[in-house]
Amino acid sequence: QEGQQLAPPVVHYHMNNLTTSSNPIANQETVLILTPLARFYQEYWDNLLKLTYPHELISLGFILPKGKEGNAATAALQEQVQKTQKGPLKKRFASITILRQDTESPLSSQDEHERHKLENQKIRRAAMSKARNSLLFTTMGPTTSWVLWLDSDITETPPSLVQDLASHNKPIIVPNCYQRYFNKDNNKWETRPYDYNSWQDSPTAQQLAKDKLGPDDILMEGYAELPTYRSLMAYMVDDPQSNPDVGKEVLLDGVGGTALMVKAEVHRDGAMFPPFAFYHLIETEGFAKMAKRLDWQSYGLPNYFVYHYNE
Amino acid sequence: QEGQQLAPPVVHYHMNNLTTSSNPIANQETVLILTPLARFYQEYWDNLLKLTYPHELISLGFILPKGKEGNAATAALQEQVQKTQKGPLKKRFASITILRQDTESPLSSQDEHERHKLENQKIRRAAMSKARNSLLFTTMGPTTSWVLWLDSDITETPPSLVQDLASHNKPIIVPNCYQRYFNKDNNKWETRPYDYNSWQDSPTAQQLAKDKLGPDDILMEGYAELPTYRSLMAYMVDDPQSNPDVGKEVLLDGVGGTALMVKAEVHRDGAMFPPFAFYHLIETEGFAKMAKRLDWQSYGLPNYFVYHYNE
Ligand SMILES: Nc1nc2c(ncn2[C@@H]2O[C@H](COP(=O)(O)OP(=O)(O)O)[C@@H](O)[C@H]2O)c(=O)[nH]1
Ligand SMILES: Nc1nc2c(ncn2[C@@H]2O[C@H](COP(=O)(O)OP(=O)(O)O)[C@@H](O)[C@H]2O)c(=O)[nH]1
Ligand SMILES: [Mn+2]
Ligand SMILES: [Mn+2]
Numbered sequence: 323q324e325g326q327q328l329a330p331p332v333v334h335y336h337m338n339n340l341t342t343s344s345n346p347i348a349n350q351e352t353v354l355i356l357t358p359l360a361r362f363y364q365e366y367w368d369n370l371l372k373l374t375y376p377h378e379l380i381s382l383g384f385i386l387p388k389g390k391e392g393n394a395a396t397a398a399l400q401e402q403v404q405k406t407q408k409g410p411l412k413k414r415f416a417s418i419t420i421l422r423q424d425t426e427s428p429l430s431s432q433d434e435h436e437r438h439k440l441e442n443q444k445i446r447r448a449a450m451s452k453a454r455n456s457l458l459f460t461t462m463g464p465t466t467s468w469v470l471w472l473d474s475d476i477t478e479t480p481p482s483l484v485q486d487l488a489s490h491n492k493p494i495i496v497p498n499c500y501q502r503y504f505n506k507d508n509n510k511w512e513t514r515p516y517d518y519n520s521w522q523d524s525p526t527a528q529q530l531a532k533d534k535l536g537p538d539d540i541l542m543e544g545y546a547e548l549p550t551y552r553s554l555m556a557y558m559v560d561d562p563q564s565n566p567d568v569g570k571e572v573l574l575d576g577v578g579g580t581a582l583m584v585k586a587e588v589h590r591d592g593a594m595f596p597p598f599a600f601y602h603l604i605e606t607e608g609f610a611k612m613a614k615r616l617d618w619q620s621y622g623l624p625n626y627f628v629y630h631y632n633e
Numbered sequence: 634q635e636g637q638q639l640a641p642p643v644v645h646y647h648m649n650n651l652t653t654s655s656n657p658i659a660n661q662e663t664v665l666i667l668t669p670l671a672r673f674y675q676e677y678w679d680n681l682l683k684l685t686y687p688h689e690l691i692s693l694g695f696i697l698p699k700g701k702e703g704n705a706a707t708a709a710l711q712e713q714v715q716k717t718q719k720g721p722l723k724k725r726f727a728s729i730t731i732l733r734q735d736t737e738s739p740l741s742s743q744d745e746h747e748r749h750k751l752e753n754q755k756i757r758r759a760a761m762s763k764a765r766n767s768l769l770f771t772t773m774g775p776t777t778s779w780v781l782w783l784d785s786d787i788t789e790t791p792p793s794l795v796q797d798l799a800s801h802n803k804p805i806i807v808p809n810c811y812q813r814y815f816n817k818d819n820n821k822w823e824t825r826p827y828d829y830n831s832w833q834d835s836p837t838a839q840q841l842a843k844d845k846l847g848p849d850d851i852l853m854e855g856y857a858e859l860p861t862y863r864s865l866m867a868y869m870v871d872d873p874q875s876n877p878d879v880g881k882e883v884l885l886d887g888v889g890g891t892a893l894m895v896k897a898e899v900h901r902d903g904a905m906f907p908p909f910a911f912y913h914l915i916e917t918e919g920f921a922k923m924a925k926r927l928d929w930q931s932y933g934l935p936n937y938f939v940y941h942y943n944e
Binding site for chain 1: 640643644649715727730731732771901905909
């Protein structure tokens, strides 16, 4: 009688059969797209649906905060998820995991101005780090080849984003994250840098860390109070008139998380998002440093753009 | 037509519905037992089968090295796994994952004497850290409440190990790991300390770290060349004649991994096994320090024993 009940699953995986290559479609590589989500934007979902990487090779993972804002975002996300997963087969994703944190957002306001205040950043980014780690530790599986971190307010990317980033075959690679805005001076739609977390280190920043910072202090980019003299990928863009090379790669010491492609092996080695000061860095920038300590180099694509929602 | 195919899985988890409590059976809490395994011991498996925590709430995860030794261990493990999972329902585990590393053991010899040489320890423990992280990141799921790390050469524990450790309701807790041996002087079977990685820090160790160690140096326990003056849990055992309290708890700054019970939330926050020098610590000891940075305290049970195989 007992023998008739199916034996529980036993699965056996050879990690060296799991490729993470420049030709992920040919090798049927599984991509896990992970999004911490405090607000739902329809444009984000529409952009996700347009990705041309085979959806049956994509799993999605979301983590949302507790509380009123989190509830609203969850409801909006669930509605789109249901619609997609019951819709045309080609658009459906392999699996979708939605996690709800047991903590609320640390800031009462998600307003862009409030969010970006220096004293709020350490608390915010420590909380973001824990949310990212929870999502990562909970959703990565034995068949995951790539992890693509994609913020919920990235509303425009090339449809070939996954293939484009994978084609470089780098352990860690980030596009340049810009923002579209309406320039009232010349009545034109233009673009401007948004994410300043992708950078190359400077001797000044190194020295500052040695001389001025306490063990738990964090050095963050984009604050006049604390100039770092790092080289920001935001400013490494070639002149659009000069037929720039969209495939141009630069070495990075810090990376942003708005769109961040990582070989699963990098995370499996233990590279995560430090919620504490790690070499005076935190979250995605701390991740790049931790990966470096594990001998994984980060790269950036200054001429390849994704766009952040404009509040 | 398309509508007839079942929609792919969408799962929604509230992390605050996931309890990790002192009464895990009543709350139906899932335990993930994780074992890095270079050699298979039948006594380990027999001991695992005797655990009285409901097996349907236990998932097992193994990671084995590549190469000849790994192949032999895998074959032996697979055989026992098949036998158990097809056997009596009550003994079957909920699920079992077996991962094979794409790297071999860093040391050519797994001999106890070779393993414990100081110059070999840093390389070994960095490799062990990566193996542990791979296993953890790959097997933790949204319903995991507890992670119990159990080395493959722990051949004897109380059958109530899981309940006993959980009953303390601590973020991180370790029993004392001893070894049985035959004392030729008095012709008696006796026990002696085996694992020296569970300890309380000392001002001397702190000072040593400040004065003498380079940024990538590691301070390890149990080497005469490098006395640390830490207080080792191995030596905190109360006199067996004095009716000692097996539930006695001590605070720890470093923990060993032979048997190590961790609330899943600690790992989800990002606490992993650093494969690099983290505050001059590595692997399980570095894990305790990293957890501490995340405000999770480690505890030890000096009078509660598990036993390591005697080669
Ligand atoms: N789960 C979770 N996600 C959050 C929280 N706060 C922000 N996010 C998400 O994390 C990402 C980065 O946050 P955002 O506020 O856009 O940062 P900024 O653009 O760098 O100022 C976005 O995808 C947000 O939706 C939070 O408390 N919990
Ligand atoms: N996956 C994997 N497991 C290993 C490797 N080396 C040792 N182990 C396992 O890791 C645990 C600790 O190793 P062990 O040699 O017993 O360490 P010691 O008792 O502290 O000297 C045991 O469960 C071993 O079977 C390895 O290279 N890969
Ligand atoms: Mn944003
Ligand atoms: Mn051992």
